[in-house]
Structures are given as structure tokens and as C-alpha cells.
Amino acid sequence: xxxxxxxxxxxxxxxxxxxxxxxxxxxxxxxxxxxxxxxxxxxxxxxxxxxxxxxxxxxxxxxxxxxxxxxxxxxxxxxxxxxxxxxxxxxxxxxxxxxxxxxxxxxxxxxxxxxxxxxxxxxxxxxxxxxxxxxxxxxxxxxxxxxxxxxxxxxxxxxxxxxxxxxxxxxxxxxxxxxxxxxxxxxxxxxxxxxxxxxxxxxxxxxxxxxxx
Amino acid sequence: xxxxxxxxxxxxxxxxxxxxxxxxxxxxxxxxxxxxxxxxxxxxxxxxxxxxxxxxxxxxxxxxxxxxxxxxxxxxxxxxxxxxxxxxxxxxxxxxxxxxxxxxxxxxxxxxxxxxxxxxxxxxxxxxxxxxxxxxxxxxxxxxxxxxxxxxxxxxxxxxxxxxxxxxxxxxxxxxxxxxxxxxxxxxxxxxxxxxxxxxxxxxxxxxxxxxxxxxxxxxxxxxxxxxxxxxxxxxxxxxxxxxxxxxxxxxxxxxxxxxxxxxxxxxxxxxxxxxxxxxxxxxxxxxxxxxxxxxxxxxxxxxxxxxxxxxxxxxxxxxxxxxxxxxxxxxxxxxxxxxxxxxxxxxxxxxxxxxxxxxxxxxxxxxxxxxxxxxxxxxxxxxxxxxxxxx
Numbered sequence: 200x201x202x203x204x205x206x207x208x209x210x211x212x213x214x215x216x217x218x219x220x221x222x223x224x225x226x227x228x229x230x231x232x233x234x235x236x237x238x239x240x241x242x243x244x245x246x247x248x249x250x251x252x253x254x255x256x257x258x259x260x261x262x263x264x265x266x267x268x269x270x271x272x273x274x275x276x277x278x279x280x281x282x283x284x285x286x287x288x289x290x291x292x293x294x295x296x297x298x299x300x301x302x303x304x305x306x307x308x309x310x311x312x313x314x315x316x317x318x319x320x321x322x323x324x325x326x327x328x329x330x331x332x333x334x335x336x337x338x339x340x341x342x343x344x345x346x347x348x349x350x351x352x353x354x355x356x357x358x359x360x361x362x363x364x365x366x367x368x369x370x371x372x373x374x375x376x377x378x379x380x381x382x383x384x385x386x387x388x389x390x391x392x393x394x395x396x397x398x399x400x401x402x403x404x405x406x407x408x409x410x411x412x
Numbered sequence: 413x414x415x416x417x418x419x420x421x422x423x424x425x426x427x428x429x430x431x432x433x434x435x436x437x438x439x440x441x442x443x444x445x446x447x448x449x450x451x452x453x454x455x456x457x458x459x460x461x462x463x464x465x466x467x468x469x470x471x472x473x474x475x476x477x478x479x480x481x482x483x484x485x486x487x488x489x490x491x492x493x494x495x496x497x498x499x500x501x502x503x504x505x506x507x508x509x510x511x512x513x514x515x516x517x518x519x520x521x522x523x524x525x526x527x528x529x530x531x532x533x534x535x536x537x538x539x540x541x542x543x544x545x546x547x548x549x550x551x552x553x554x555x556x557x558x559x560x561x562x563x564x565x566x567x568x569x570x571x572x573x574x575x576x577x578x579x580x581x582x583x584x585x586x587x588x589x590x591x592x593x594x595x596x597x598x599x600x601x602x603x604x605x606x607x608x609x610x611x612x613x614x615x616x617x618x619x620x621x622x623x624x625x626x627x628x629x630x631x632x633x634x635x636x637x638x639x640x641x642x643x644x645x646x647x648x649x650x651x652x653x654x655x656x657x658x659x660x661x662x663x664x665x666x667x668x669x670x671x672x673x674x675x676x677x678x679x680x681x682x683x684x685x686x687x688x689x690x691x692x693x694x695x696x697x698x699x700x701x702x703x704x705x706x707x708x709x710x711x712x713x714x715x716x717x718x719x720x721x722x723x724x725x726x727x728x729x730x731x732x733x734x735x736x737x738x739x740x741x742x743x744x745x746x747x748x749x750x751x752x753x754x755x756x757x758x759x760x761x762x763x764x765x766x767x768x769x770x771x772x773x774x775x776x777x778x779x780x781x782x783x784x785x786x787x788x789x790x791x792x793x794x795x796x797x798x799x800x801x802x803x804x
Contacts, residue, residue: 306514306516308512308514308515308516309516309518309519311481311512311516312510312512312514312515312516312517312518313516313518314481314505315479315481315505315510315512315589316505316506316510316529316530316533316579317502317503317504317505317506317507317530317533318502318529318533319502322533326518327518327520330520331519331520405520405521405522405563406563406566407519407520407521407522407563407564407565407566408519408520408563
């Protein structure tokens with residue numbers, strides 16, 4: 200089947216699936232980002248505790264997404280919220296870890312200079328630590344986004360659409376074209392979203408933080 | 413008592429000893445190690461006080477107790493008769509300038525934003541902040557148009573620390589704390605900044621407390637030197653007095669390093685060169701260059717590129733003959749200048765000076781930046797001090 204033939208037959212479905220997929224990714228990464236930022240900031244205040252807590256959170260990351268969505272499905276049923284919760288939780292960790300290390304790695308002498316200037320802790324956080332951790336936070340967001348694009352394929356496992364639907368149906372019916380028709384757009388989506396995040400990062404990073412240091 | 417800090421600097425000069433800082437029986441321990449030991453000290457308003465001593469003597473801790481970056485265990489520190497324990501730490505720090513060795517400019521902010529950090533914290537109006545930035549940049553001859561929108565990583569180390577000092581001055585604090593501010597800079601830049609700071613201090617009448625472990629620097633800058641050892645003050649004296657009558661063997665020992673004179677054969681270019689050289693970037697215009705030379709009573713200047721690497725030299729005659737007004741000096745600079753490395757043996761440099769009949773040799777650091785120049789007279793002076801001892 201040619202590409203045009205494929206698009207002719209499945210075009211509408213494909214666009215709808217991409218839309219659903221993007222929704223999953225966007226909502227989950229947004230929720231993940233908010234939670235991760237808050238947790239990352241809080242953990243950076245207590246580095247001693249964080250050295251224990253962060254590896255423990257990291258362990259959850261290693262639970263296969265398939266298992267996790269399956270378990271949530273049992274409790275929450277076949278609703279989009281099941282997928283969103285699962286993906287959000289997976290989106291948290293890369294951002295959380297990078298937010299934490301980004302903040303903790305801010306040069307001690309800069310923090311001392313800021314304190315010496317008479318900044319309060321909150322001012323140091325928002326004017327110095329977070330801006331300087333921005334690069335690390337962005338790479339966390341990029342990582343989470345790209346992961347989430349691929350994990351969102353699992354949504355179809357519990358019948359909730361997205362590009363995974365093509366893949367699963369393709370596997371069920373032994374239709375290679377359908378499998379590729381779902382996998383390829385997912386890969387392209389991941390690349391495009393990654394580039395988009397790079398673009399935004401590049402736009403908002405001040406010149407003083409670019410280039411080398 | 414009026415509020416601890418007045419808003420208008422002029423008021424400060426009218427009243428005597430307004431911002432006097434008094435330490436009374438101050439102690440600070442880390443675990444079981446006593447870093448500051450029952451220290452009492454008075455620093456008068458407008459005084460330039462240098463805290464000096466071997467590393468680990470507690471000088472930096474003593475400094476940081478004033479703006480409460482370190483909390484003392486015992487005793488009191490009062491500023492203008494007010495116990496600092498009763499002043500909120502954040503409020504206190506906004507009224508005390510602070511300069512550190514690592515410079516600590518915020519890399520995410522422009523030069524203008526860096527300088528106006530404290531004014532903004534003090535909620536000055538936008539216009540007032542802007543005006544303050546302009547006048548401060550003017551103070552160190554870094555024009556606003558050229559520098560304000562740059563980021564710290566676009567400036568040289570010396571320029572960065574100038575901005576560091578300006579940031580400390582920006583909120584018009586009566587007191588400025590400096591923790592080895594010039595320690596990380598190369599010798600020439602350090603000397604230049606020392607000179608500039610002295611001029612600033614004369615102009616602005618700030619109380620400056622300055623930590624260093626460099627006796628040269630202390631003697632050069634201080635109204636009063638406080639020599640510390642093991643958390644205690646050994647001597648408080650003017651530089652002359654301390655040099656003439658050190659009160660303790662530890663001090664004479666420390667000073668001894670200052671007057672150590674090497675054997676003639678061991679001399680390198682670093683020992684016989686003149687560090688005060690007029691260095692200009694190659695992008696400077698001819699007329700500006702002439703003005704600078706006149707101001708410093710020199711007839712030549714060493715020219716460097718944007719990375720401070722040595723390019724050549726210009727003389728005043730050269731500019732008069734070939735230079736056109738408004739032209740960059742890179743067009744007329746003489747690149748055929750004899751150079752030596754800073755580690756070169758002085759004897760070799762001496763031979764070269766005689767052989768080439770040059771007026772001077774330019775001494776370069778390993779990274780091709782200019783360390784100084786050797787002239788006939790700088791060589792003679794250095795040799796004389798070896799032969800007859802270090803007198804001057």
C-alpha cells in the first residue's frame with residue numbers, strides 16, 4: 200500500500216489519533232511539570248533528605264508502563280484519567296530530578312553573593328536559582344515529553360485511542376502497514392516536540408547563559 | 413536614636429562616627445574549633461580597615477559576622493550603637509555592600525540588572541535605578557552605552573570585579589565589606605583596581621572593611637591594618653606603624669615574606685619589571701589614546717586585542733605623525749616590539765635590552781597577556797635592591 204493510499208484510507212483516523220495522542224502528552228507533561236517543579240524546589244531545600252528520597256522515586260520509574268497502566272485500569276476503569284494519571288507520574292521523574300540537580304548545582308558563591316545583596320530565600324530562588332537551573336529543567340521537560348509520546352501508545356492497550364490504536368490493531372490483524380502507520384507518526388511527533396522545546400528554550404535563555412558556560 | 417542608616421549620604425558626613433562598628437567580646441566556634449576568639453574591635457566611620465593574617469586566622473569569619481552571613485556565638489556587634497542582633501538580616505544586608513573573591517555576578521542578568529539588584533530590592537523607582545547605574549558606570553570609565561546591556565561573561569575578569577564593586581556601591585550603603593575582592597585577578601589588574609578603589613573611597617567616604625592575605629595590598633590600601641592570628645587580634649595599627657614596629661613575632665614573620673630579596677641570579681622578568689603600564693585595547697581611537705597617555709604622563713602605550721592578548725605598542729610621536737583623528741590605533745600600531753616571557757631569567761632580558769637598543773621590553777604572561785614592561789630604570793632599580801638591600 201502506498202503512502203497516499205494509506206492516507207486516503209486512514210487519513211481522518213490518523214489525524215484524530217494524533218490529536219488524542221497530543222492531548223495525552225500535553226496534559227500529562229503539564230501536570231508532571233507542575234508537580235515536579237514544586238517537589239524539586241521543596242527537595243532542593245533539604246538536600247540531605249533528597250539524597251535518599253530521589254533514588255527511591257527513581258525506582259518507581261523502572262516499573263514498566265504496561266504494568267502500571269494495567270493496575271490503574273483495575274481501579275479506575277477505562278477512562279482517559281487512567282492514562283493521564285499514569286503518564287503524568289512517569290513525566291514527573293525526569294523533570295523532578297533535573298530541577299533538583301539544576302538548583303543544587305547553582306554555584307555556592309552566587310548564592311552567597313545574592314544573600315549578601317540582601318535577597319530573601321524566596322528572591323534567591325526566583326531570581327537566581329530557578330533561572331540558572333532553567334537549562335536543566337528544559338532538558339528534563341524534553342526528556343519527559345519524548346518518553347510520554349512513546350508511553351502514550353500504551354493508552355490503546357485499554358482502548359483509549361491515540362496512535363497506539365493503529366499499532367495494536369496492526370498487531371492483532373497482522374497488518375504491517377497499520378503498525379508502521381502508528382509508529383512512524385509517533386516517532387516524528389517525538390522529534391518535532393523535542394525541536395519545539397529546544398526552540399522555546401533558545402528563545403527564553405538570556406545571552407549570558409548561552410555558549411559554553 | 414535615629415534609624416540605623418540614613419537615606420541621604422550627605423547627612424552621614426555631617427555627623428561624626430555615625431556608622432562606627434563595634435565588636436565586643438565576639439566569639440565564633442565551629443564544632444570545637446574556635447575561629448574568632450573573644451574579639452573586640454572598633455571601626456570608625458569612613459575608615460578603610462584591612463583585616464589580614466595567615467589563612468585560618470578568622471579574618472573572613474570576622475567580616476561575615478557584620479552582615480550576618482555567619483552568626484556569632486557570643487558577644488555583640490553594633491553598628492551606630494545598634495545591636496545587629498536586633499536588625500533583620502535581610503534588611504541589614506541591603507544596607508551593607510558586599511564584594512567577594514569569586515565576583516559572583518549573576519550570569520543570567522545584564523550588567524545593568526546586576527548593578528541595580530540592591531536598588532531594586534530597596535524599591536527605588538525605575539528612573540532612579542537607571543540613573544544610578546549610569547553614574548556608577550561613569551565612575552569606573554565603563555560607558556553605559558557600551559557595557560550596560562552586556563552579560564558578565566562578555567567582560568574581562570577585571571571589568572567583572574569593577575561591576576562587582578559597583579553592585580556593592582549601588583544601594584548607597586555606608587559600609588562595604590570586601591572579602592579578598594582582588595585575589596583572583598592578575599597582578600596588573602589587581603593594582604589598577606586597588607588604585608581605583610582608593611580613589612573611590614576618597615570620593616565617597618565609605619567605611620570599608622577589606623580582607624586580604626596580601627601584605628602589599630594591605631599596606632597599599634589601609635588606613636588601619638588589623639592583624640589577626642588564631643581568631644585573635646594581634647595588632648591594630650597604621651601601615652607605617654605595623655611595618656616599623658610589628659607587635660608580635662608572627663607579624664614580623666609575615667612581613668618578612670614581603671622584604672625577602674632574592675639572589676641576583678634567581679631574578680626573573682617578574683622581579684625586574686614595572687607592573688604599572690598603560691594598556692589600551694586596539695579598538696581605541698587615536699585621540700583617546702593620546703589623552704590617556706597625557707593623563708598618565710607616558711609617551712607610549714601597550715596595545716592588546718579583545719582577549720587582552722598582546723598586539724604591539726604605540727608611541728605619542730607615532731600617533732602624531734601617522735594617526736588620523738577618529739581612527740583606531742590598530743591601524744598604526746608597531747608590532748615589531750621585543751618581548752620576553754615573565755619566567756625568563758632577568759639576565760637574559762637585560763642582555764636583550766642592551767643588544768636591541770630598545771627603549772623597553774614587553775613582558776608577557778604564559779597566555780600572551782601583558783604582565784608589565786622592563787625599562788632601563790626598572791632594571792636598575794631591581795638590581796640595586798639586590799645589591800644594597802630592599803630599601804624602597
